[in-house]
Amino acid sequence: MKKYRTWNRLGEIEEIEIIRETEKSVVISAGPYGERREMKQSDHMRYFDSWQEAQAFLIDREKDAIAKAKADMERHVAELEKIREMKP
Numbered sequence: 001m002k003k004y005r006t007w008n009r010l011g012e013i014e015e016i017e018i019i020r021e022t023e024k025s026v027v028i029s030a031g032p033y034g035e036r037r038e039m040k041q042s043d044h045m046r047y048f049d050s051w052q053e054a055q056a057f058l059i060d061r062e063k064d065a066i067a068k069a070k071a072d073m074e075r076h077v078a079e080l081e082k083i084r085e086m087k088p
Contacts, residue, residue: 003047004054011062013054016047 003026005014018026019035026047030036040047048054 003049004051005045005047006054006058007045008043008061011058013051013058015051018047 001018001021003016003018003021005016006012016026016028018028020027021040024041025037025039027035027037038045038047046054046057048057
């Protein structure tokens, strides 16, 4: 069975063959070390049933980051103007 994994800090999608899954976790091969259980959603990665779902997650994440950056920029521009208008 295939799932698609995204890393929360990277804009990449990996196709992963999973051995089995539960509602909240997947079990993947750990090579010569046997199997490894990973949470479907963690601070570091997420698993999706389709590539399109993984892509939509990454797109939404980047849109949120852009909106935050714009809000931060507006706050900094306002603060800069405030500082420029200061008088001794």
